[in-house]
Amino acid sequence: MATLSIKSLGKTYPGNVTAVQDVDVEIADGEFIVLVGPSGCGKSTILRMIAGLEAITTGDLHIDGERVNDREPGDRNIAMVFQNYALYPHMSVRKNMEYGLKNEGLPKPEIAKRIEEASRTLRLEEYLDRKPRQLSGGQRQRVAMGRAIVRDPKVFLFDEPLSNLDAKLRTQLRAELKALHHRLGATFIYVTHDQVEAMSLADRIIIMNAGRVEQIGTPMDLYLRPATRFVADFIGSPAMNFIEGTVGEDRRSLAINGTQVLNMGQELPARAGAQVAMGMRPEHLGDAGGADIQVSLQVSFVEQLGADTVVHGNLSGGAQPLAVRLHGVHASEPGSEIALGCGMGHVHLFDTATGARLN
Amino acid sequence: MVENRPFLTFLTHAVLIIGVIFLCFPVWMALVASTHGPEALSRSPIPLWFGDRAWENYSQLLAGGLPEAGGVPIGRMMFNSAIMALVITFGKIAISLISAYAIVYFRFPFRMGFFWMIFITLMLPVEVRILPTFDVVTKLGMLNSYVGLTIPLIASATATFLFRQFFLTIPDELVEAARIDRAGPLRFFWDILLPMSRTNIAALFIILFIFGWNQYLWPLLVTTDESLYTVVMGIQRMVNAGEALPVWHYIMGTAVLALIPPVLVVVAMQKLFVKGLVESEK
Numbered sequence: 001m002a003t004l005s006i007k008s009l010g011k012t013y014p015g016n017v018t019a020v021q022d023v024d025v026e027i028a029d030g031e032f033i034v035l036v037g038p039s040g041c042g043k044s045t046i047l048r049m050i051a052g053l054e055a056i057t058t059g060d061l062h063i064d065g066e067r068v069n070d071r072e073p074g075d076r077n078i079a080m081v082f083q084n085y086a087l088y089p090h091m092s093v094r095k096n097m098e099y100g101l102k103n104e105g106l107p108k109p110e111i112a113k114r115i116e117e118a119s120r121t122l123r124l125e126e127y128l129d130r131k132p133r134q135l136s137g138g139q140r141q142r143v144a145m146g147r148a149i150v151r152d153p154k155v156f157l158f159d160e161p162l163s164n165l166d167a168k169l170r171t172q173l174r175a176e177l178k179a180l181h182h183r184l185g186a187t188f189i190y191v192t193h194d195q196v197e198a199m200s201l202a203d204r205i206i207i208m209n210a211g212r213v214e215q216i217g218t219p220m221d222l223y224l225r226p227a228t229r230f231v232a233d234f235i236g237s238p239a240m241n242f243i244e245g246t247v248g249e250d251r252r253s254l255a256i257n258g259t260q261v262l263n264m265g266q267e268l269p270a271r272a273g274a275q276v277a278m279g280m281r282p283e284h285l286g287d288a289g290g291a292d293i294q295v296s297l298q299v300s301f302v303e304q305l306g307a308d309t310v311v312h313g314n315l316s317g318g319a320q321p322l323a324v325r326l327h328g329v330h331a332s333e334p335g336s337e338i339a340l341g342c343g344m345g346h347v348h349l350f351d352t353a354t355g356a357r358l359n
Numbered sequence: 360m361v362e363n364r365p366f367l368t369f370l371t372h373a374v375l376i377i378g379v380i381f382l383c384f385p386v387w388m389a390l391v392a393s394t395h396g397p398e399a400l401s402r403s404p405i406p407l408w409f410g411d412r413a414w415e416n417y418s419q420l421l422a423g424g425l426p427e428a429g430g431v432p433i434g435r436m437m438f439n440s441a442i443m444a445l446v447i448t449f450g451k452i453a454i455s456l457i458s459a460y461a462i463v464y465f466r467f468p469f470r471m472g473f474f475w476m477i478f479i480t481l482m483l484p485v486e487v488r489i490l491p492t493f494d495v496v497t498k499l500g501m502l503n504s505y506v507g508l509t510i511p512l513i514a515s516a517t518a519t520f521l522f523r524q525f526f527l528t529i530p531d532e533l534v535e536a537a538r539i540d541r542a543g544p545l546r547f548f549w550d551i552l553l554p555m556s557r558t559n560i561a562a563l564f565i566i567l568f569i570f571g572w573n574q575y576l577w578p579l580l581v582t583t584d585e586s587l588y589t590v591v592m593g594i595q596r597m598v599n600a601g602e603a604l605p606v607w608h609y610i611m612g613t614a615v616l617a618l619i620p621p622v623l624v625v626v627a628m629q630k631l632f633v634k635g636l637v638e639s640e641k
Contacts, residue, residue, distance in 0.1 A: 051535075053535050053539075073535070073539045074538060074539060078539065080539050082532040083532075086535065086536040087536075090555055090557070091554075100539070100540035100541060103542055104541055147536075
């Protein structure tokens with residue numbers, strides 16, 4: 001259980017390759033933080049710097065008020081779970097969990113007690129004497145978690161722990177992980193590239209792009225008020241629709257490609273003549289009747305998901321791709337047109353050049 | 360796979376059986392010859408079945424002191440061979456494990472330089488560097504000793520290279536997990552790397568033991584003291600026994616005895632050996 005303070009953290013590799021820069025975040029005791037972003041955005045590098053596996057180039061890292069920049073990974077009181085499990089292949093499950101504790105010099109009865117507790121929590125009792133290769137992927141990942149739990153660390157670090165598992169198991173372990181966090185009350189830092197995982201697990205999400213933090217906030221912050229176009233695009237599935245254009249003189253219209261004009265029911269919060277990208281989530285598009293913004297969608301194909309139907313197509317009379325998520329089962333012929341509307345409250349407006357939010 | 364046809368099964372078996380006979384015939388001849396008297400072997404045709412002097416020949420050989428073999432008892436020569444083969448094997452495995460560990464897991468100046476230096480020596484067999492090595496051994500006063508017999512043969516580029524390749528296949532995450540588990544470099548080596556290399560070590564043990572046991576040229580050069588002769592040298596000396604006729608029954612008996620230790624090593628470690636060559640553990 002610990003607080004974590006990260007101040008202007010940066011990592012530069014030899015050859016002046018900057019992987020991470022200017023990361024500032026205060027993590028409260030017992031918080032579940034998820035680092036999310038596309039591959040190569042530096043999220044794993046941050047995690048590895050917290051673990052001590054990667055040297056910190058600039059900035060400071062404090063765990064519980066103590067500066068740990070120069071401490072060995074073993075002395076930081078952290079535990080880490082790896083994507084490929086990283087279990088010792090020649091040791092039994094019990095030995096795998098014991099190893100770190102033995103190296104710490106814990107007395108034998110204490111070790112036995114902790115392993116018993118952890119294996120009960122993770123339902124691993126019957127596998128204690130097996131070797132990792134005799135276990136399934138999900139079981140192996142549970143052993144890796146067990147190895148972390150028995151150390152009773154201040155901070156748990158997870159590096160894409162569920163990426164090697166199949167979809168069903170992933171959902172199941174996600175729930176277990178959430179329950180585990182609840183029970184242990186420890187600080188969790190979790191790296192993933194999967195936004196669904198991030199949304200469902202996190203207390204707060206740190207969303208990264210190209211080595212920089214784009215936004216830090218609760219899942220609903222990120223969903224309802226994305227700070228940048230990148231965040232808006234990354235969070236949500238199917239992804240947000242963007243219509244790029246120029247704000248008209250009366251600020252009540254958007255000119256697309258100079259030909260098509262989209263009329264608004266309200267004034268846009270941008271100056272006349274500004275280049276903007278207007279974002280609307282597929283699930284916020286609905287009945288056209290009386291909505292602030294009215295669009296017409298020309299259907300190209302339909303995804304029937306049962307509970308929802310996702311209709312993909314273009315803005316009628318243009319090439320702007322557009323998707324809408326409709327509740328229940330809908331049959332739409334390719335080529336047909338659907339009239340849709342969106343309330344102003346669900347419109348996200350971004351500057352085309354900088355990607356910054358305008359409303 | 361190939362289709363299962365009776366004719367093909369017959370053919371493959373026939374080829375295999377012929378191959379086995381071809382390979383085993385010399386061993387068979389040695390076994391048979393060691394059970395006959397000297398006259399039986401200088402006559403034509405050579406006998407193909409066991410004679411009646413097995414007991415006599417082998418007890419003669421083991422009791423030792425055959426003038427034809429330079430008077431050195433076989434037991435003594437077998438002992439020397441065993442010492443030489445074992446020291447070379449253990450020495451090679453230990454040194455190459457440690458140097459591969461250094462090259463793969465530690466960052467030090469000229470790391471790749473050292474690796475290439477080791478690698479280049481792969482291209483120089485013992486025979487090529489035998490003169491300078493002999494010179495060094497002489498100047499260090501190591502002639503006629505077990506030290507001189509074994510140490511120059513211990514450094515091994517092949518084994519170092521093999522262990523390096525194996526260590527490179529071990530995922531980085533495992534090393535990192537060990538660091539988080541507070542395992543220092545020595546602990547990591549002892550607790551994780553060594554057990555994981557078990558099958559590789561076994562495979563190398565067999566290869567190196569046979570290599571050490573069969574050394575001929577080097578012992579011939581550095582030993583003049585009869586009490587340090589190895590069994591392979593002993594056989595050679597018996598064949599070249601000057602004016603006298605070669606004592607084939609004794610020579611073959613010695614050869615059979617010299618075969619036993621390598622065979623025992625192979626039989627004992629065969630399972631691990633195959634695993635080491637075939638399996639790549641996850």
